[in-house]
Amino acid sequence: MSQTGNRASDQLLVDRVKAGDKHAFDLLVLKYQHRIIKLIMRYVKDPSEAMDVSQEAFLKAYRAIPKFRGESAFYTWMYRIAINTAKNHLVAARRRPLDHAAEISEPEEFEWHAGLQESDSPEGKAMGEELRETVERTIVELPDELRTAIVLREIDGLSYEQIAQVMECPVGTVRSRIFRAREALDRNIRPIMDAG
Amino acid sequence: MEKDVTRNIEEQLSAFLDGELPEEELQLLVRRLERDQEYRATLARYAAIGSALRRDPVQVTGDDLRQRLMMAMRDDSSGSQNSDVSGTPVSSRKRGLLAAALAVLVVAGLYTGNFFNDEQLSFDAQQPTELARIAPVDASSSPANLSDLPARSARVPADFQRAVLQPERMTSYLVSHGEFSRSFQGAIVDSRIFVQQASYGE
Numbered sequence: 001m002s003q004t005g006n007r008a009s010d011q012l013l014v015d016r017v018k019a020g021d022k023h024a025f026d027l028l029v030l031k032y033q034h035r036i037i038k039l040i041m042r043y044v045k046d047p048s049e050a051m052d053v054s055q056e057a058f059l060k061a062y063r064a065i066p067k068f069r070g071e072s073a074f075y076t077w078m079y080r081i082a083i084n085t086a087k088n089h090l091v092a093a094r095r096r097p098l099d100h101a102a103e104i105s106e107p108e109e110f111e112w113h114a115g116l117q118e119s120d121s122p123e124g125k126a127m128g129e130e131l132r133e134t135v136e137r138t139i140v141e142l143p144d145e146l147r148t149a150i151v152l153r154e155i156d157g158l159s160y161e162q163i164a165q166v167m168e169c170p171v172g173t174v175r176s177r178i179f180r181a182r183e184a185l186d187r188n189i190r191p192i193m194d195a196g
Numbered sequence: 197m198e199k200d201v202t203r204n205i206e207e208q209l210s211a212f213l214d215g216e217l218p219e220e221e222l223q224l225l226v227r228r229l230e231r232d233q234e235y236r237a238t239l240a241r242y243a244a245i246g247s248a249l250r251r252d253p254v255q256v257t258g259d260d261l262r263q264r265l266m267m268a269m270r271d272d273s274s275g276s277q278n279s280d281v282s283g284t285p286v287s288s289r290k291r292g293l294l295a296a297a298l299a300v301l302v303v304a305g306l307y308t309g310n311f312f313n314d315e316q317l318s319f320d321a322q323q324p325t326e327l328a329r330i331a332p333v334d335a336s337s338s339p340a341n342l343s344d345l346p347a348r349s350a351r352v353p354a355d356f357q358r359a360v361l362q363p364e365r366m367t368s369y370l371v372s373h374g375e376f377s378r379s380f381q382g383a384i385v386d387s388r389i390f391v392q393q394a395s396y397g398e
Contacts, residue, residue, distance in 0.1 A: 005214075005215040005216050005217070006214075006215025007215070008215075008219065008222075009212065009215050009217060009222055010215075012219075012222060012223070012226065013226065016226065021230070022266065022269055022270075023229070023230045024226065024230070025269070026236070026262055026265075026266060027226065027229060027236075027239075029261070029262050029265060030236065030239055030240055030243060030262060031213060031239075031243065033243070033256055033261055033262070034243055034244070034246070034247035034252055034256055037252070037256065037261075038247075038252045051260070051261055054261060055261055055264055055265050055268065058261075058265050059265060059268050059269065059272070062265075062269055062272075063272065128247075128248060128252075131244065131248050132248045132251065134248075135245055135248040135249060136248075139249070150249070151249070153214060154245070154246040154249045154250060155249055155250060159214075159216070160211075160214065160216045175207065175210070175211050175216065176207065178210055178211075178214070179206065179207040179210040179211070182210050182242050182245055183203075183206065185245045186238070186241050186242065186245065189241060189244065189245060189248075190241060193237075193240075193241050193244065
């Protein structure tokens, strides 16, 4: 359900972009920027450089979106553009990809590999340290059912339906629990984000 | 009451981020997000929470990337029209490829002294009418050497030769259709430039 839902949801945004709505593209960026930056950092180690390459990748996607026919999911398409952009960037800079970038050809494969290795960039670690600490501190204080729901969604990547099966509750309850978890976390991270 | 509405919308934002929002709610929410900066900021924070939980290497704590991107999109005069993933306008690219092919042909001809050297294309109007006539090989009457074989011949009408193979006309054609080289900024003197530029792509 999650995959189909995401796809339908993204396609609606893509259709709006095609109709000239730039804000719809902003929503796609907002939704996927973390994953795209993380992907690009497999190739480009420096965080600020990775941000530049991410911007370039999104801009290429924006320009090419009239040709996106929806035969694949938007993220799969965006993922390929991001990899090509990162590789081209390295070629232009006459550098080899990072060793661990290796040959990860599919988004699913990347998701699996991504959990195995973390960037050793000090800038990358410093950038979100406060935010990460706050999230980790807050999540242990959440009621069990909220913590389990958000962890199954964000870390394990389960759909609402799958979470409902695991937690033996209706899908609507899962949606509500995940939201309440985010709401609680948001209260604590908001000052950090607003200051940034 | 207003707080309930806000919470309801924030719950929709949460489901939207997970790709779990039903179609009917999705349409309304996307329209709302277009005009409400505050809800966009909330969505960005929800996305950052997920990124922090997954321990992503870079934490996006602001909207710097999105702002830069929106500015670039605004500045991008070609917008979403007529471009491919490499960012090169499609029509220019097609014309560029044609120009590159023609340029290679011209420069190759110039390097060798003239177009379609007579030795390479030795069409002879006096030869028989068949385009290709090869004598049947008979084992019992195999010639002692190759020179004894009947000549392989080709015949092209004389007017075809005049129309296609005259270098003056080719040059004239290129000069009069010089607009094809515009995307290369008139750099028609060096075919290597064309080849490099035309081969760039995603």
